[in-house]
Amino acid sequence: MNLLRVNQDSQTTDLALLLLRVGIGVLMLTHGTPRLLVLLSDEPIRFVSVFGMSEKVSFILNILAEFFCSIFVIIGLGTRIASIPLAFVMAVAAFHIHLHDEFSIQEMSLHFLLVFVVLFLTGGGRYSLDYWLQQRVLARF
Known part of the structure; x- marks a missing residue:
């Protein structure tokens, strides 16, 4: 591998997308799972109320994104669609929840936001269920 050459190999790009999807999805699961x-427990919900929603509704919507959408991103099923709520949650975290915090606090949300925007633009790549399903559907026509 020549490190100075611009790589236009789609197999390498697809492998990079797989690593990005799985890596960022697992990292986001560490936020959604707890x-x-x-x-699911009897613990009281302590969460920020955003956009006029109750704490519980905000909390549930956050879980839907951080847990369930992360699983979809990991397996590459509906990657672009699943990236939208994840990017939204991270934008809210960075620009609403942590608006007045130091950049070092906002930074993690911005990193996640950037990756989910990239996945929205690129899709899941060849090593995803999206690709496999697309090939199966196109093979019928």
Whole structure:
């Protein structure tokens, strides 16, 4: 591998998308899983109310994104669609929840936001269920 050459190999790009999807999805699951466990337990919900929604509604919508959409991103099923709520949650975290915090606090949300925007633009790549399903559907026509 020549490190100075611009790589236009789609197999390498697809492998990079797989690593990006799985890596960022697992990292986001570490945020969503504890919240899901709180929801399923008797613990009181302590969460920020955003856009006039109750704490509980905000919490549940956050779990839907951070837990369930993360699983879809990991397996590459509806990658572009699943990236939208994840990007939205991260935008809210960065620009609403942590608006007046130091950049070092906002930074993690911005990193996640950037990756989910990239996945929205690129899709899941060849090593995703999206690709496999697309090939199966197109093969019928």
